[in-house]
Amino acid sequence: MILAANANAQGSHVGEWRHPDAWDRPASNLENAVRLARIAEAGLFDLLFLADGNGVRNLDKPDLFAATSPSDRPAVFEPVTLLSALAMVTRHIGLVATTTTTYDEPYAVARRFASLDHISGGRAGWNLVTTSNPGDALNFSKEAHAPREDRYARAGEFADIVKGLWDSWADDAFSQDKASGRFLDPARVHALNHKGEHFSVAGPLNAPRPVQGHPVIFSAGQSEMGKELSARTADCVFAIEGTIERARTLYADLKARLPRYGRRPESLKILSGVTIFVGETEAEADALFQALEDLVSPAVGLDYLSKMIGHRMTGYALDEPMPDLEAEHVGPTGIGKAILGVARAEGLTVRQTYKRILPQMAGNLFKGSARQIADLMEEWYRTEACDGFMIAAPVVPTGLERLIRLVVPELQRRGLFRTAYEGRTLRDNLGLPRPANRFFSEPA
Amino acid sequence: MILAANANAQGSHVGEWRHPDAWDRPASNLENAVRLARIAEAGLFDLLFLADGNGVRNLDKPDLFAATSPSDRPAVFEPVTLLSALAMVTRHIGLVATTTTTYDEPYAVARRFASLDHISGGRAGWNLVTTSNPGDALNFSKEAHAPREDRYARAGEFADIVKGLWDSWADDAFSQDKASGRFLDPARVHALNHKGEHFSVAGPLNAPRPVQGHPVIFSAGQSEMGKELSARTADCVFAIEGTIERARTLYADLKARLPRYGRRPESLKILSGVTIFVGETEAEADALFQALEDLVSPAVGLDYLSKMIGHRMTGYALDEPMPDLEAEHVGPTGIGKAILGVARAEGLTVRQTYKRILPQMAGNLFKGSARQIADLMEEWYRTEACDGFMIAAPVVPTGLERLIRLVVPELQRRGLFRTAYEGRTLRDNLGLPRPANRFFSEPA
Numbered sequence: 036m037i038l039a040a041n042a043n044a045q046g047s048h049v050g051e052w053r054h055p056d057a058w059d060r061p062a063s064n065l066e067n068a069v070r071l072a073r074i075a076e077a078g079l080f081d082l083l084f085l086a087d088g089n090g091v092r093n094l095d096k097p098d099l100f101a102a103t104s105p106s107d108r109p110a111v112f113e114p115v116t117l118l119s120a121l122a123m124v125t126r127h128i129g130l131v132a133t134t135t136t137t138y139d140e141p142y143a144v145a146r147r148f149a150s151l152d153h154i155s156g157g158r159a160g161w162n163l164v165t166t167s168n169p170g171d172a173l174n175f176s177k178e179a180h181a182p183r184e185d186r187y188a189r190a191g192e193f194a195d196i197v198k199g200l201w202d203s204w205a206d207d208a209f210s211q212d213k214a215s216g217r218f219l220d221p222a223r224v225h226a227l228n229h230k231g232e233h234f235s236v237a238g239p240l241n242a243p244r245p246v247q248g249h250p251v252i253f254s255a256g257q258s259e260m261g262k263e264l265s266a267r268t269a270d271c272v273f274a275i276e277g278t279i280e281r282a283r284t285l286y287a288d289l290k291a292r293l294p295r296y297g298r299r300p301e302s303l304k305i306l307s308g309v310t311i312f313v314g315e316t317e318a319e320a321d322a323l324f325q326a327l328e329d330l331v332s333p334a335v336g337l338d339y340l341s342k343m344i345g346h347r348m349t350g351y352a353l354d355e356p357m358p359d360l361e362a363e364h365v366g367p368t369g370i371g372k373a374i375l376g377v378a379r380a381e382g383l384t385v386r387q388t389y390k391r392i393l394p395q396m397a398g399n400l401f402k403g404s405a406r407q408i409a410d411l412m413e414e415w416y417r418t419e420a421c422d423g424f425m426i427a428a429p430v431v432p433t434g435l436e437r438l439i440r441l442v443v444p445e446l447q448r449r450g451l452f453r454t455a456y457e458g459r460t461l462r463d464n465l466g467l468p469r470p471a472n473r474f475f476s477e478p479a
Numbered sequence: 480m481i482l483a484a485n486a487n488a489q490g491s492h493v494g495e496w497r498h499p500d501a502w503d504r505p506a507s508n509l510e511n512a513v514r515l516a517r518i519a520e521a522g523l524f525d526l527l528f529l530a531d532g533n534g535v536r537n538l539d540k541p542d543l544f545a546a547t548s549p550s551d552r553p554a555v556f557e558p559v560t561l562l563s564a565l566a567m568v569t570r571h572i573g574l575v576a577t578t579t580t581t582y583d584e585p586y587a588v589a590r591r592f593a594s595l596d597h598i599s600g601g602r603a604g605w606n607l608v609t610t611s612n613p614g615d616a617l618n619f620s621k622e623a624h625a626p627r628e629d630r631y632a633r634a635g636e637f638a639d640i641v642k643g644l645w646d647s648w649a650d651d652a653f654s655q656d657k658a659s660g661r662f663l664d665p666a667r668v669h670a671l672n673h674k675g676e677h678f679s680v681a682g683p684l685n686a687p688r689p690v691q692g693h694p695v696i697f698s699a700g701q702s703e704m705g706k707e708l709s710a711r712t713a714d715c716v717f718a719i720e721g722t723i724e725r726a727r728t729l730y731a732d733l734k735a736r737l738p739r740y741g742r743r744p745e746s747l748k749i750l751s752g753v754t755i756f757v758g759e760t761e762a763e764a765d766a767l768f769q770a771l772e773d774l775v776s777p778a779v780g781l782d783y784l785s786k787m788i789g790h791r792m793t794g795y796a797l798d799e800p801m802p803d804l805e806a807e808h809v810g811p812t813g814i815g816k817a818i819l820g821v822a823r824a825e826g827l828t829v830r831q832t833y834k835r836i837l838p839q840m841a842g843n844l845f846k847g848s849a850r851q852i853a854d855l856m857e858e859w860y861r862t863e864a865c866d867g868f869m870i871a872a873p874v875v876p877t878g879l880e881r882l883i884r885l886v887v888p889e890l891q892r893r894g895l896f897r898t899a900y901e902g903r904t905l906r907d908n909l910g911l912p913r914p915a916n917r918f919f920s921e922p923a
C-alpha cells in the first residue's frame with residue numbers, strides 16, 4: 036500500500052490553524068516544513084506531495100484562506116524550491132511537486148525536475164496539472180484561461196517533450212575521464228528537435244539523465260481528457276472520490292485504459308485522497324472532529340458554503356433548512372450540486388450543511404479508532420478502490436503523528452505496509468521500473 | 480571589500496577538470512557543490528554566484544565543454560533548485576542565481592526568488608540576464624533570439640513587475656492570530672494589476688514579502704542598455720574588464736548614471752570578475768598556471784581559439800605566427816577582435832595565442848604570491864576600479880582553499896575584509912538597506 040503525505044505544513048480543515056495542537060504561524064514556515072518531512076519519513080511514507088497554484092483567490096473572504104485548497108493559499112513556498120531544500124534534510128522519502136503545463140515551458144520544467152532528481156538522489160516527482168484556478172491566467176499575461184481541450188492538448192505535447200528532454204543523454208554519456216581528457220561521448224547525446232502543434236524545442240537538455248531515468252509523473256485530472264492523459268503518460272494518479280463504490284469504478288476505468296497505450300495495470304498507481312481523523316478510541320476521533328468544528332464561526336462557515344456552492348449564503352437563517360436553490364445558482368464544479376443534493380435528501384439546515392462539508396477539503400473522510408481506520412484502508416486497498424492513499428491530516432503535525440503511531444503499525448501487522456524503505460529511489464519504493472531511454476540502449 | 484565565489488564546483492580553466500587536484504566527476508555533482516559552499520562560507524565570502532543558460536553549445540567540440548562558460552555547460556544544476564538545497568547546509572553566505580527575463584515569466588521568477596529568500600532566511604539574490612546564448616531561443620518555441628533592444632525593453636518591465644509582486648503584502652499582513660481567528664489583514668495586500676507593453680500581471684503574489692524585502696538584484700549586461708538597466712534597477716553589477724584602467728572607467732560610468740534615477744553611488748555595488756592563481760610563492764602560482772596549460776592538448780587549444788575568434792583554426796601550424804585574419808572572419812563579440820589585436824601587437828604564434836587566452840574565462844587574471852594578490856586587490860578596490868571581486872578559482876576546490884588560507888587573512892590584516900559576518904541577510908552583509916514597500920508604510 037502506498038502512503039503519501041500532504042507536505043503543506045497546515046491541516047486540511049478550515050478551522051485547523053486555530054487548533055491548539057496546530058503549529059503557530061503556518062504562512063511559509065520552513066521550520067515546520069522540515070519537521071513535517073522528518074515525521075513523514077520516520078513513518079516510512081512513500082512521498083511528500085505539494086499541491087500548487089499561481090494565484091490567490093478569495094481575498095474578499097480573508098477568513099477562508101485555510102479553506103481554500105493549498106493551491107489557492109496566499110502564503111506558500113514555490114514547490115520545487117521547497118522540495119529541493121527538503122531533499123537535504125531527508126534521505127528516503129519521495130518529493131513530488133505540482134507544476135502546471137498551462138503557464139510554464141517544457142524545457143524549464145524538464146530542467147527543474149531533472150535538477151531536483153539529481154539533488155535528491157532519485158526522489159523527485161512531478162504532479163502535472165493544467166491549473167484548476169482560471170484566475171491564474173491573469174498572472175501570465177493571458178486574458179483568460181484556455182478551454183480544457185486546449186489545455187490538455189498542450190499538456191500532452193508538453194509531457195512528451197519533457198520526457199524526450201530527460202532522455203537527451205545516455206546514462207553513460209558523461210565519461211569524465213581525466214586521463215584521456217574525454218569528458219563526454221558525443222555519440223551518446225540526442226538533440227530532441229521537437230516541432231509540434233504548441234511547441235518547438237531543440238534540446239538537448241543541459242543536465243545528465245535523471246537518476247530515475249524519468250522523475251515519477253503524477254496527474255490529477257478527473258475529466259475524460261484528464262483520465263486519457265493519465266493513462267497515456269502518468270505513473271501515478273491522485274483521485275478524489277467520496278465513496279468506495281465510486282473509487283472502484285474510477286480505478287477500473289483508469290486501469291482499463293492502459294492496454295490501449297501498451298501499458299500493464301501495475302504501471303499506473305492510483306492514490307485516493309483522504310482526510311483521516313484517528314484517535315486512541317473512536318470517541319477521541321469524534322472529539323477532535325468536534326473541536327475543529329467549534330473553531331469555525333458561523334460567518335466563516337457561511338463564506339465557505341457560499342464558495343463551495345457558488346451562491347452567497349450570508350443572511351440565511353442558520354437553523355432553517357437549506358433553501359431550495361435553482362441549479363443556475365450553483366457553481367460550475369459539480370461539487371455545489373452534490374452538496375445541495377445531500378442537504379435536500381437529508382433535510383439539513385444551513386448550519387448542518389456547512390458543518391458537513393467543512394472537514395472534507397481533501398475529498399474523502401475516514402474517522403475512528405486505529406483499527407477502524409486500518410479496516411477502511413484495507414478494504415479500499417483489497418477491493419481495488421485504490422493502490423494507496425494521499426493523506427491529509429486534519430491537524431498538523433499531531434494528526435500525522437497520531438496516524439503514524441496508531442495506524443501504520445496496524446497496517447504493518449497486516450502485511451499491508453512496509454517496515455523499511457525497499458529501495459533508494461522513489462520509483463524503487465513505488466514498485467515502478469526505471470524507464471528505458473528512448474534514444475539509447477543501455478550501456479554495454 | 481565584497482568577495483563572491485563562483486558556485487560552479489568546477490574551475491574556470493579549460494584544462495581544470497583534468498588536474499589532479501580537481502574534484503572527480505564534476506557533472507551535476509551535489510556533494511561537490513555542498514563542499515564548495517561550505518568552503519566559501521568558512522572563508523566569509525559574501526555570496527555564491529551561479530551563472531546560467533538554457534542550452535548547450537559546442538556539441539560538435541565535446542572537448543570544449545570546460546571552456547564554454549558555465550552558462551553553456553552540458554551538465555549543470557538548475558540554479559534556483561541548487562541554491563535552495565545549499566541554503567540548508569549554510570547559514571550566512573548569500574545565494575545568487577541567474578535567471579533570464581527573455582524566456583521566463585515575471586510571476587514565476589518573483590515566486591521562486593521569494594521562496595528562496597524565505598528558505599534561506601534572507602540570503603537570496605537574482606542575477607538578471609537577457610540571455611547571452613542566442614541558441615537558447617530554440618528551446619522556447621522561438622525562431623530566433625529577439626534583438627537586444629527588445630530583450631532589454633522586456634527586461635526592464637519584467638524587473639519592475641517582479642519588485643511590485645514582492646511588495647504584494649505589507650510586512651505585517653499575515654497576523655496569523657489564533658485567538659481572534661484573523662489570519663491575514665485584507666487591508667495590507669496590494670494586487671499589482673500591472674498592464675504594460677510586454678506583460679499584464681494581476682497579482683498579488685502567493686508569498687509573504689521576502690525576508691529582505693526584495694532579494695538582491697544583480698545584473699551583468701555590458702552594453703549601453705545593460706548599463707542603464709543596472710543603473711535603474713540593480714543592486715550589484717558583475718563587470719569583466721581586463722585592465723584596471725578600463726575597470727575604473729566602467730566604475731565611474733556606472734556610478735555616474737545613478738543620480739538620474741535618484742540613487743546614491745553606494746546603492747550600486749560593482750564586482751569585478753577575476754581568476755586568481757595564488758601560491759605560497761610567485762613560483763608556485765606560475766607552476767600551477769603551467770600545469771593547467773599542459774593539460775590542454777593542441778587540438779583543444781585550437782578548438783577553443785576557433786570558438787573565441789569565430790574562425791576555424793584547425794590546420795594552421797602551431798608555431799607559426801597567427802595569420803592576419805580579416806575583420807569579417809571574427810565573431811560578433813568583440814572579444815575575437817581583441818585577441819587578434821594582442822596577437823598582432825605582440826607577434827604571437829598560434830600556440831602562444833591560444834595559451835594566452837586559456838586561463839581568462841572569467842575575464843581578468845591575477846597571479847602571484849598572497850601579498851602580490853592582496854596588493855592588486857587593494858589597488859583595484861582603493862582606486863575605484865570595483866567594490867569587490869567575483870572570484871573564479873582556476874582549480875576547484877584547492878584554488879579557493881588556497882585563496883582563503885593565504886589571501887583572505889592578508890586582506891583582513893589590511894582592514895579590507897570582514898573577520899565575521901556583519902548581519903543576518905545578504906543585504907546586511909553587502910551594506911545594502913532593506914527596500915521600503917512601495918505600497919505600504921512600515922508597521923506602526
Ligand SMILES: Cc1cc2nc3c(=O)[nH]c(=O)nc-3n(C[C@H](O)[C@H](O)[C@H](O)COP(=O)(O)O)c2cc1C
Nearest residue numbers: 086087106133164166167255256257258261273275
Ligand atoms: C488530488 C488532486 C490534487 C490536485 N491538485 C491540483 C493542484 O495542485 N493544482 C491545480 O491547479 N489543480 C489541482 N487539481 C485539479 C486537477 O488538476 C484538475 O484541474 C481537476 O481535477 C479537474 O479535472 P480536469 O481538469 O481534468 O477537468 C487536483 C485535483 C485532484 C483530484
Ligand SMILES: Cc1cc2nc3c(=O)[nH]c(=O)nc-3n(C[C@H](O)[C@H](O)[C@H](O)COP(=O)(O)O)c2cc1C
Nearest residue numbers: 530531550577608610611699700701702705717719
Ligand atoms: C560577469 C558576467 C556574468 C554573466 N553571466 C551570464 C549568465 O550567467 N547567463 C547569461 O545568459 N549571460 C551572462 N552574462 C552576459 C550578460 O548577460 C550580457 O549578455 C553580456 O554581458 C552582454 O551584454 P549586453 O547583453 O548588455 O550586450 C554575463 C556577463 C558577465 C559580464
